[in-house]
Amino acid sequence: VELRALLLLPLCFPALQAQAPEAEKRLSEGSNLSLRCDYTPRTEIQQKKAWCRLRENKCEPVVETIGGPNSHSYNEKVTKGKITIEDIRYYRIVTITMTNLQAEDSGTYSCAYRSSTNTYIPLRTIPLTVFKELHKWENESLSVQCPYSTMVYPLETKFWCQREDQAECKEVVRISHYSTRSNSPAVNGRTRIQDDTQSRTLTITIQNLQTQDSGVYWCAVYRRYRFTPIMEFKLSVSNMLAQTTASSTTSTTQPTPSGNSPPPSSNAHTFSILSGVLSILFILALISLIVACIRKCKQLKRRGNKQEEDIYDKPDDIAQLDRTERTESPKDDSEDLQYITLNHKFQLSPEAPLYCNVEPSQVHRKPADENVEYAVITLK
Template sequence: MELRVLLLLPLYLPGLQTQTPDSEESRSEGSTLYIQCPYTAQINYQQQKAWFRMRDDNHWELLVKTTNPTEYSYTAWATKGNVTIEDNRMHKTVSITMSNLQAEDSGIYSCAYLSYSNQYHATKMISLNVFKELHKWELDSLSVQCPYSTQWYTTETKAWCQKERGTGCRVVARTDYTSTWHNSKALEDRTLIQDDTQQRTVTVTMQKLQAQDTGVYWCALYGSLTRIMEVRLSVSKRTQQYTAKESGNVSVQCPYSAPDYGAVSKAWCKERARKACTVLVITNWKPRGYLRTPQQGRVTIQDNTQQGIVTITMEKLQARDSGVYWCALYEHAHLFRMVEVTLSISEVLDGTTSSGTAGTSQTTPSGNTPAPSSNVNTFILLSGVLSILFILVLITSITLCVKRRKQLKRGGTRQAEDTYDKPEDIAQLDSTERMESPKDDSKDLKYVTLNFKSRLSSEDPLYCNVEPSQTHRKPEDENVEYAIIALKQLPTNDKG
């Protein structure tokens, strides 16, 4: 700890006895305070500037002052300990920097300048509050030391109080001055306050911290509740989350400090309205060995006091078992939460059965498992994918069929044209008869060609292209099975 040489002014600073601070500055331990104190044009830059602190006996302590600047210098500054002062005569502003703040730095401070009458005059006054910031888990303990500097406080009763929303501070524990050391247990029987008047230090201890203990606390003088030191406490819960199915089982494990709480009874309770917790099962008060395994209905609790683990098993789960539970210490009819457990029970789908067996856990933390309705969602997703694939296959099949039919149609037309229009595709005929149409029969018919395939047999069909007027009167004389008559428009012959 830094050793400071205190300079206590024999006279009070004029006007500071009754002056109230211009502002209150709050900083956490280890942080830095930066303050600017402007002064008027009537104050000469060559006048010395200083930074004072008021002691508990209402005397002012000079912490640091500027050196005498030269005529050509624009700034004057000085450092002492963790305090730096700088006077910028161009802007007529004094800047104060206090680094690595500690709780004992809390107090009232003032910027001042030295007048020609050799007296300091204040330009700005502040109240500095340096607080401790503590972060704890449930069931942790905390120990805080609150030093005070004045001898006058040694005879005062000290208190540990919790700040409320208003300006009040609810007393949790207090001391009564009867000797150098005095102990007084707190109202909740888990806080201890001690006042060492020789070292001028108040020590506060809190055990079995709970989330509801989060808040702002003061070490204070009991009579006026004057703050000695401020503590901002944050207590976090340990949490677990589980999901399980109806008719299955769940197994929960809650660790704790075996040396601290191995001998304390443990309980499993369910949180009800208004945050009350109803006890479902509790360990034996005087067990044999280090395993405690009492059972209540469908719930079993086992406490391994050697390893510091409480195991709770719930069997034949039902939907109404969903909710918030505590693993808790059970001491003097009070519950102190160790772990908060959130349990979600999902319904079993029709046609499915739970595979759980007694004594085995069917759950895992919810962050690593799907939600209770994941099976239904998976089925819907697969059905949708299969439907889309079926539609794609159907569209593809229809497209191929249409394309095939068009190809067949184009092929048939091309074959017909080759049969009747292309002479090279016509088989060689054994005999060909060309009959010129009489001029008086029909003017549209230019010629008729009758083709017989070679080596005709009695079973071979006969094909002919004729006009009705040119057919034989007795077609039965010809060995004709059937006839196809087609009229084709031939190109016009200019000569004919």
């Protein structure tokens, strides 16, 4: 932001002497700026309205309405590049829109109207700072470039400083015209600065970044007893332990972010995929468990009061199973003792027949018919 330009505004624009400068607007790259400027009844609605940038104490119109005495419409809208100005005459309002802001858009701007003497009378003055956001991991290196305009002299001493409040900046390293002439960098600890006067670009490199390096930094020059920023950076250094924890959680290797872009989100993507797969497997396992439980319940219901029993039965009448008239030597009674085991799933009623396997010698046989002889005996 060109603070010097703000101090000289009353000299360029006498109508601004009663107007206090507004607070600085700070936006990140890629943001949009929208604001409105009211003009008083003293301002002719046909007068041209402009959005101008202060460079070397002069108002340079960036975009301007057509205006003129032949303009009688209630609204006039003009777009140039990413900047749009609209004059809403019915309400005596000028609106400004800037899209996709970049660091080089930083500067001091004014809503103004062109007077009858072709001078621009400011309605509102805005200091605008657009900063770059940098995201890095601990122990990495950082390299940034600050192109500077013709407003900065090539042999002027330039600084890399860390901003502490709205106006103060703590010097980290500087490069003087002696180093610039010899085209050699200036080094302070882990920070190095080099000035290429041919391309009008400062290059700053920081080695072995630490979490305490996080903060707001300026490429700046020192004028009127204060630092005047050329470009602003917002640096965030993340702890390496957090990176390692995230990698172990997702069982993947965290890629190291490069350049000035934020750390990649591949771990988050991998974690989402793994979470989805695990969720599907859990659902399938739960469905299988439910199906198994249902089948088990159906089997128990079908079984009812049925039970398994082991029946050990001893024949009631062993003698009937082995009745014979033979006179051969009898077998041991222990050999005639036979037991059977019958497994069944239903409880038998007392009237139900019982079947078993027996030895042939145990089969009940009908006794052979005996020959009966009849005799008549007479006693005398």
